[in-house]
Amino acid sequence: MSDRAPTFLLATAVAAAVAAAVLLATAAGSAPARQRDREEFQRLVSGLGLGAPVDLSRCAAAFDPRDGGACSLRFDPVPCGDRFCPAHAGD
Amino acid sequence: MRRFAAIARTGLVAVLLHPLRSGATVLCLVAVLVPYVAATGVASGLADEARASIRSGADLYVSGSRFGRPAPLPLTAIEAVRSVPGVRDVFPRIVGEIGIGSGRWPAVVVGIARDRVPASTPCVEGRLFEGEGELVMGAELARKLEVRVGSRLPPFYRNRSGERVSTVVGIFRSDLPMWEANLLFCSLETASTIFDQEGLATSLLVTCEPGYTQAVETALRRLKPFDDGGPHGPVAPAVTSREDVQALLPRSLGHLEGIFQLHFVLAFAVGIPLLMGTAGLGLSGRRREAALLKATGWMTDEVLLQGMVESLVLAVLGAGTSVLLAYGWLDLLDAKGVAGIFLPGADPAPAFRVPFRLAPVPALLGFAVSLAIVSVGTLYSTWRAATAAPALALR
Numbered sequence: 479m480s481d482r483a484p485t486f487l488l489a490t491a492v493a494a495a496v497a498a499a500v501l502l503a504t505a506a507g508s509a510p511a512r513q514r515d516r517e518e519f520q521r522l523v524s525g526l527g528l529g530a531p532v533d534l535s536r537c538a539a540a541f542d543p544r545d546g547g548a549c550s551l552r553f554d555p556v557p558c559g560d561r562f563c564p565a566h567a568g569d
Numbered sequence: 570m571r572r573f574a575a576i577a578r579t580g581l582v583a584v585l586l587h588p589l590r591s592g593a594t595v596l597c598l599v600a601v602l603v604p605y606v607a608a609t610g611v612a613s614g615l616a617d618e619a620r621a622s623i624r625s626g627a628d629l630y631v632s633g634s635r636f637g638r639p640a641p642l643p644l645t646a647i648e649a650v651r652s653v654p655g656v657r658d659v660f661p662r663i664v665g666e667i668g669i670g671s672g673r674w675p676a677v678v679v680g681i682a683r684d685r686v687p688a689s690t691p692c693v694e695g696r697l698f699e700g701e702g703e704l705v706m707g708a709e710l711a712r713k714l715e716v717r718v719g720s721r722l723p724p725f726y727r728n729r730s731g732e733r734v735s736t737v738v739g740i741f742r743s744d745l746p747m748w749e750a751n752l753l754f755c756s757l758e759t760a761s762t763i764f765d766q767e768g769l770a771t772s773l774l775v776t777c778e779p780g781y782t783q784a785v786e787t788a789l790r791r792l793k794p795f796d797d798g799g800p801h802g803p804v805a806p807a808v809t810s811r812e813d814v815q816a817l818l819p820r821s822l823g824h825l826e827g828i829f830q831l832h833f834v835l836a837f838a839v840g841i842p843l844l845m846g847t848a849g850l851g852l853s854g855r856r857r858e859a860a861l862l863k864a865t866g867w868m869t870d871e872v873l874l875q876g877m878v879e880s881l882v883l884a885v886l887g888a889g890t891s892v893l894l895a896y897g898w899l900d901l902l903d904a905k906g907v908a909g910i911f912l913p914g915a916d917p918a919p920a921f922r923v924p925f926r927l928a929p930v931p932a933l934l935g936f937a938v939s940l941a942i943v944s945v946g947t948l949y950s951t952w953r954a955a956t957a958a959p960a961l962a963l964r
Contacts (some may be wrong), residue, residue, distance in 0.1 A: 484581035491785065491882050494889030501896050502929040512655060512744070516621045519745045520691050523679055524774055525626020527581045527748030528619045532709070532914040534666035535675040543817065544637035544809050545664040546632025553638055
């Protein structure tokens with residue numbers, strides 16, 4: 479093992495930690511340009527979407543409850559089936 | 570201080586002396602931490618998108634109710650709502666679902682009056698709709714249907730007056746909020762035609778004068794059911810305010826985040842014995858190393874310090890690499906392979922940008938747990954050997 483190997487290992491660990499810290503400190507993923515695009519889209523459609531589903535097929539309430547979207551399973555096929563809806567079981 | 574640095578350096582040497590063991594420990598940490606950091610990042614990103622949706626929406630949403638279930642509202646209800654004191658603006662919106670294409674892929678149809686949308690927007694490749702039968706399509710849906718700007722869609726709906734060919738005049742950019750993915754954005758008239766529901770809307774969006782939201786909400790809840798003279802009788806109003814929706818947000822997204830965290834508690838629980846084993850718990854080699862150091866004059870606390878530095882380096886490498894890999898996976902690879910797990914209805918390789926925001930707390934928590942587990946694996950064996958007589962430990 480060369481004499482520099484421990485130093486190189488330390489430098490690698492510090493570099494990984496610093497890079498990770500920079501990503502976390504800058505809240506990577508939420509750049510100002512993206513925020514502008516986000517606001518522009520939401521203004522265009524007057525506010526759409528609140529949950530993880532990307533369509534209404536699984537649960538309209540989980541997609542966006544504002545348009546009167548009740549849970550798809552709330553009344554059919556079994557009354558109070560929303561208790562078992564995988565999109566928000568237990569809520 | 571120099572002595573401390575020299576002992577710490579031996580901790581680095583210890584990592585390098587057993588590359589296989591060190592590598593296995595870091596890999597185990599990465600395997601457990603990357604999904605955890607990524608999942609909590611997606612939950613945070615989703616929460617940001619949802620807050621923007623609430624901010625940009627109306628103050629109040631009036632929908633209809635029949636049998637206590639959602640029902641469309643007649644457009645004649647607009648005047649009744651507008652006449653409530655404190656209401657600044659009211660406009661109807663249609664949000665509905667339809668299957669489209671040979672695969673009957675679910676599309677979210679959103680219809681808004683043309684005068685409510687701007688003339689142009691940077692969000693769309695192409696242009697916004699102007700006339701009837703013109704659609705702006707979401708990126709994911711456009712990919713599934715293999716359509717481009719200008720493509721014509723054969724009739725995908727039933728209408729008593731006949732079906733018409735629709736034109737895709739614009740496609741949403743794929744880096745917008747994920748709810749654009751399966752969108753068919755069109756005029757109110759086009760949406761009415763698609764669902765064959767003339768004169769109806771799924772909700773009215775109400776903007777109130779500053780300070781009047783509460784009063785308007787109360788007044789709207791007291792309105793008589795809307796009756797347009799149709800054969801099915803009146804429709805009772807149901808009102809949802811921005812505050813109601815904001816109150817729902819922590820519950821719904823907290824539920825999602827809770828599911829992720831529960832799975833990763835289980836993953837950590839399974840990973841603990843593995844990590845402790847790879848870090849050295851029970852390994853005879855570690856006992857001999859500690860015994861040799863004691864035999865050459867090292868004190869117990871110096872041996873433990875070496876072990877601590879070794880654990881710290883492994884934990885830092887594991888946690889740091891995990892954050893970088895999670896970022897690369899979510900940003901550069903667009904969460905390929907796992908988008909469908911985080912977001913119901915999304916393809917494993919979605920055509921939209923999966924929302925995420927890497928937050929410090931989950932990463933720090935992951936690092937702390939990793940350090941604790943690796944330290945137990947390293948230090949326990951080291952301490953047992955360091956506190957025993959070297960001759961016994963070397964036997």
